[in-house]
Amino acid sequence: MSEVEAPRAVKLAFWTLTSMVVGSMVGAGVFSLPARFAQETGVAGALISWAVAGTGMLMLAFVFQNLANRRPDLDAGVYAYAKAGFGEYPGFFSAFGYWASACVGNVTYWVLIMSTAGALVPALGEGDTVLAIVLSSAGLWGFFLLIKQGVKEAAAINRVVTVAKLIPICVFVLLSLFVFDPGVFAANFGGADYAGSLFDQVRSTMLVTVFVFLGVEGASVYSRHAKRRADVGRATVTGFLSVFAVFASVTIVSYGVMPMEEIAELRQPSMAGVLEAAVGTWGMVFVSIGLVVSVLGAYLAWTLMAAEVLFVAAKDKDMPRFLGRATKADVPVPALVLTTALSQLVLVVTYFSDDAFNFALDLTSALTLIPFLLAALFAVKVAAGRDGRAVRGGRPEMTVAVLAVVYTAFLLFAAGLKFVLVSFIIYAPATILFVMARREQGRRLFSPWEAVLLAVSVAGAVVGVVALAAGWLTI
Numbered sequence: 001m002s003e004v005e006a007p008r009a010v011k012l013a014f015w016t017l018t019s020m021v022v023g024s025m026v027g028a029g030v031f032s033l034p035a036r037f038a039q040e041t042g043v044a045g046a047l048i049s050w051a052v053a054g055t056g057m058l059m060l061a062f063v064f065q066n067l068a069n070r071r072p073d074l075d076a077g078v079y080a081y082a083k084a085g086f087g088e089y090p091g092f093f094s095a096f097g098y099w100a101s102a103c104v105g106n107v108t109y110w111v112l113i114m115s116t117a118g119a120l121v122p123a124l125g126e127g128d129t130v131l132a133i134v135l136s137s138a139g140l141w142g143f144f145l146l147i148k149q150g151v152k153e154a155a156a157i158n159r160v161v162t163v164a165k166l167i168p169i170c171v172f173v174l175l176s177l178f179v180f181d182p183g184v185f186a187a188n189f190g191g192a193d194y195a196g197s198l199f200d201q202v203r204s205t206m207l208v209t210v211f212v213f214l215g216v217e218g219a220s221v222y223s224r225h226a227k228r229r230a231d232v233g234r235a236t237v238t239g240f241l242s243v244f245a246v247f248a249s250v251t252i253v254s255y256g257v258m259p260m261e262e263i264a265e266l267r268q269p270s271m272a273g274v275l276e277a278a279v280g281t282w283g284m285v286f287v288s289i290g291l292v293v294s295v296l297g298a299y300l301a302w303t304l305m306a307a308e309v310l311f312v313a314a315k316d317k318d319m320p321r322f323l324g325r326a327t328k329a330d331v332p333v334p335a336l337v338l339t340t341a342l343s344q345l346v347l348v349v350t351y352f353s354d355d356a357f358n359f360a361l362d363l364t365s366a367l368t369l370i371p372f373l374l375a376a377l378f379a380v381k382v383a384a385g386r387d388g389r390a391v392r393g394g395r396p397e398m399t400v401a402v403l404a405v406v407y408t409a410f411l412l413f414a415a416g417l418k419f420v421l422v423s424f425i426i427y428a429p430a431t432i433l434f435v436m437a438r439r440e441q442g443r444r445l446f447s448p449w450e451a452v453l454l455a456v457s458v459a460g461a462v463v464g465v466v467a468l469a470a471g472w473l474t475i
Helices: 008-022 029-038 043-070 078-086 088-118 130-148 151-178 182-187 198-204 206-213 229-254 260-264 270-279 281-315 333-352 356-383 395-440 448-470
Strands: none
Touching: 029 206, 029 229, 029 260, 029 270, 029 281, 029 356, 043 198, 043 206, 043 229, 043 356, 043 395, 078 088, 078 281, 078 356, 088 130, 088 281, 088 333, 088 356, 088 395, 088 448, 130 281, 130 333, 151 229, 151 270, 151 281, 198 206, 198 395, 206 229, 206 356, 206 395, 229 270, 260 270, 270 281, 281 333, 333 356, 356 395, 395 448
16 A cells, blocks of 8 residues: 655545545444434533544644654554553553454444344344354455455555445435424433433543544554655544544434434434435435445455554564565555454454444444553653653644643543453453564563553453453443
8 A cells, every 4th residue: 555656735635535534433433423422412412522522533633643743753653652652562552452443343344234234134133143243254254355465456445435435424414404303403402311411421422432533543554655744644634624524413413303312222323214214215225335335445444454553563573573474465464364353253242242333332442542542642752852852842732732641531531440441351461462572582571660561451351351250340
């Protein structure tokens, strides 16, 4: 996936597309927004949630823009920033967490596809039946074979799919505005009785906003392919502003079509149910087709990016060297195999979940919080001139970095103990890969500081396992 010679405007457009779509949860997450928001909040809470999430994620987008410009020597974005700022083991955790979140996010795609098909084939349920998991597994490994043929070919398919998926989203917003009922919208404003206080409504929607915004850092992950790092940074911010407008519109207009209690009960993809209520059956079919096209393209993109993170980490000797191997077609096959295998494992786990889609969605978001927090903290160090370089940033740069840290810390609070512990269950065993890499280099396994971090992650994982086994926590 290399950048060809082209005028600067074309290059910037390429990186904007990469930032907006290569990590593009807009491909799937946006189709689930109406029901997920209606399950948690009314119009007032949704507006506040988008204001908080929009501001916070914009700060993170600016962080990635600033870091791309200030530290052009660092490749692979999120992972490289954590390593440069806090050492190899935190960098490893950041790389693994970001990679794992992509793998879990991929599972939501297949759940959505099978849930969509389940409207016609009841045996597929809401994407969490045995038949659905078997068919999803076939899709997982089918795409593995496709991507194995070459990154360039897979990326070309994704660019075509990107255009196709935006059409049903835009049509949905326009048609919903056409049938918009101010009375229904007003009745949904304060939220239903089950939604709780306004603060609880806002807090409960934070993880879903993280999920749909994943991808604003996409261009930085592929930054080793860029000739101008400034284009990567500008693309990150441009991509964010583009998808923010889409996300907020899809959510808010839905509240003017149906009572929120009815929206909350819709099967996923709930956008199809809302449009069916607005214009009839053809609306549901139209959105459902758009979702399938969108999800397949987004799955392709996320798989590529996940493998890229493992590949670069292995090249930097923070992962076992076998993950740094690539074919002549520039495909990191071992990293791709591991990516597909983890998605397969999580797909099986969803069978035991009470709500497969929401569980995978929330876990995807929770796994990204540590990598994002470390990147924001590194931005503070860079702005303060404490990253090993003498140049300090200005006050605006420091303000942006601090706000990004505060926002990400709030997300950890909003995620709650459940997903923090489940994240530890995934993080702790990953240390095996770190140990393998250290042994290959004949190095000391852990420094005192790294040993403390290991102990914390293992303790969190043990508590999480015990809590799940005892029924204190459920998935």
